[in-house]
Amino acid sequence: MNGPHDLGGAHGLGPIDPEPxxxxxxxxxxxxxxxxxxxxxxxxxxxxxxxxxxxxxxxxxxxxxxxxxxxxxxxxxxxxxxxxxxxxxxxxxxxxxxxxxxxxxxxxxxxxxxxxxxxxxxGAPADMVTQDAPQFGPGDRVRVRNFHPRGHTRAPRYIRGHIGTIHEHYGSHILPDRSADGEKAGVHLYNVRFEGAEIWGPDAPSREAIYIDLWESYLEELG
The missing domain is CATH 1.10.472.20 (Nitrile hydratase, beta subunit)
Known part of the structure; x- marks a missing residue:
């Protein structure tokens, strides 16, 4: 959901506390x-x-x-x-x-x-086997779906709609969106790299990038 917890990329909240x-x-x-x-x-x-x-x-x-x-x-x-x-x-x-x-x-x-x-x-394991083959692999270009669910999701709001590159495939893990509703389902999980300019525009430092872990259901192929 788009709630107060999802503050990534929001303005007016002051600097991040640098305290280690x-x-x-x-x-x-x-x-x-x-x-x-x-x-x-x-x-x-x-x-x-x-x-x-x-x-x-x-x-x-x-x-x-x-x-x-x-x-x-x-x-x-x-x-x-x-x-x-x-x-x-x-x-x-x-x-x-x-x-x-x-x-x-x-x-x-x-x-x-x-x-x-x-x-x-x-602890409790978060990996879960699925019979589905992974849709993406390292090096693939993907777009994060521009979706706004009313329920729980781990897809940050500020990254939706943006294009990135699959950096690593972690295997299949429990999808939080369905787990929050009491249903466990294994979905492939990836680490995706996003260039700074893709997220913050041309004023971003040229060598800056961020890496975000995203489930396959959050992603779509580039047409």
Missing amino acids: ESAEQVFHEEWEKRALAVTLAMGALGQWSIDTSRYARERQHPVDYLRNTYYENWMAGLETLLLEKGIVTPEELATGRAKGKADPALLDRVLKAENVPAVLAK
């Missing part, structure tokens, strides 16, 4: 640690994918999304999912107190503290 990631604090407030813990614990229930959770954050009102801090957006998305999946009621969310008994199926998937390091170390 190594100098950035992992947590700025104590509550942020709890926000991360709760998000991981709820994700372990298996009721949604990482793409579903991203889409839940993106669906906030733009004013709220831009006003919130990083973990405030996490919590807003989590609250949306908990309500939509019927895990908590609006009253429970407002009061912080549970009413009635929890679903036994959810209790079987409780993430215990002693298991967190192993779960984080294991």
Whole structure:
């Protein structure tokens, strides 16, 4: 979707903070640690994918999304999912107190503290086999489809409609757009090179280029 999260190429937001990631604090407030813990614990229930959770954050009102801090957006998305999946009621969310008994199926998937390091170390694979042959290969020229879905997508808005060259084929991976709706499908994934002038016009530095990972369904052949 074209939401407040997709700010690539937008003007008026000020310069990018040049502070290296190594100098950035992992947590700025104590509550942020709890926000991360709760998000991981709820994700372990298996009721949604990482793409579903991203889409839940993106669906906030733009004013709220831009006003919130990083973990405030996490919590807003989590609250949306908990309500939509019927895990908590609006009253429970407002009061912080549970009413009635929890679903036994959810209790079987409780993430215990002693298991967190192993779960984080294991991660979750994003590759997924498809029977479809890749449509493109390194060196092929492609155009990013000029599409504006109402649902989740990982195709940046500022790159749509532009022409690039396939740099690398990664094999097939889970398509986030369908994963956000609860459907897993393997689609070929590519790294695509875009010349600076293609994106920013003739004023771009002559040797500047960017590389973006894009799924095959985002791309089309040049006619």
